[in-house]
Amino acid sequence: MRIRTVLDDLVPEALGVTDAHDHLFFRSAVLPGQELDDEAAAVAEVRAFAEAGGQAIVQWTPHGLNRQAGLLPGISTSTGVSIVAATGMHRREHYPDGYVDKVQDQLAEIFVRELTAGIGDTQVRAGLIKVAGGFHVLDVHAELVMRAAAEAHHATNAPIAIHHELGSAADAVLDLLVDELTVHPAAVILGHLNRFPDHRVHLELAQRGAWLAFDGPSRANNATDPRLTDCLAALIDAGYADRLLLGGDTTTARARAATGEGPGMPYLLTHLRPRITRYFGADIADAVFRNNPARAFATDWRA
Structure with missing residues (x-):
């Protein structure tokens, strides 16, 4: 089992303390003027994360949204932080007009x-492969x-990570990917569940064997911060x-810590990790930030 980083393939135990969903570079048609496209700012953010104890970042920026893949190895080398890059495709509205139509028949390739x-x-x-669902349903x-x-x-064994619009339609994603298309649930990472803080839904998803990702704090909040520990507690219990x-x-x-208003990447380790340790114990915090990512992003690569 290996985790594919931008430098090389790591054994899982080498990944370390991980931000399991973030972005160093990102450009979206629905976020004009807030592009993540500054290399120096990206380096400063990664260094701030490393100073807080971070050792790895999984960038979920998919195909066509300014991943800056060529810069990632240098950032990883200069900061000592492992970086995992993504392929895949986001929701249609994130792309310029006409872009999706040009590539939609070649996506698997x-x-x-x-x-x-x-x-x-x-x-x-x-x-990893990053994809996105619709709001409460899977659109075309x-x-x-x-x-x-x-x-x-199925060609590579790569894990699949899903953006759920406002945390919704995760059950529909599992119905399609797991039940119909025979992707193993342990290869599926359900993102943004904090934006749909229904404990019963989360428990049903957990019972189906997928990974549950709580991707916050976000500046859009959506009940992320005040309900996060309750969501985690229900699943831990x-x-x-x-x-x-x-x-x-x-x-x-704007959301970067090093060059914006924050909270940014370091917040996970300067604020959330101490809170999780205080509420649930050091073993749970170690599982969430170290052991679980090492398992979630590792696979037996076919190529």
Whole structure:
């Protein structure tokens, strides 16, 4: 089992303390003027995360949204922080008009190539497939992308991470990916569940064997902060501490800690980790930030 980083493939135990969902570079048509496109700012943010004890960052920025794959190895080397890059595709509205239509028939091929050969003209390989659901349902675009992701997963064994719009439709994603397209649930990471803080839904998802990612704090909040520990407590009490992941999901320049208003990547370790340790104990905190990511992003790569 290995975790594919932008430098090399790591044994899982080498990953260390991990921000399981974040962005160093990101450009979206729905966030004009807030692009993450400054290399110096990205380096400063990663260094701040490292100073707080961080050792690895999983960047969920998918195909076509300014991943800056060519810069990631240098940032990883200069900061000592491992970085996992993503392939995949976001919701249609994040792309310029016409872009999705040009590539939608080639998605599985693109995903496999970026996982096995390199992103663009680089030799930087992606380590996961990031896709996105719709609000409460899977629209035509979401289903198309997820079918391509499942095809790429079966070709490579890469994990699939899902953006759930406001935390919704995670059950529909499992119905499609796991039940219909036979992706193993342990290869599926359900993101943004903090934005839909229904404990019963979370428990049902956990029972189906997927990873549960709480990707906050976000500047959009959506009940993330005040209800996060309650959501985690319900899952921990039910025996699912070994399925939980936490990430910062910094998607705008304003949300960076080093060069913006924050909270940014370091917040996970300067604020959330002490709180989780205080409420649930050091073993749970170690599971969420170290042991679980090492298992969630590791796979037996086929290429």
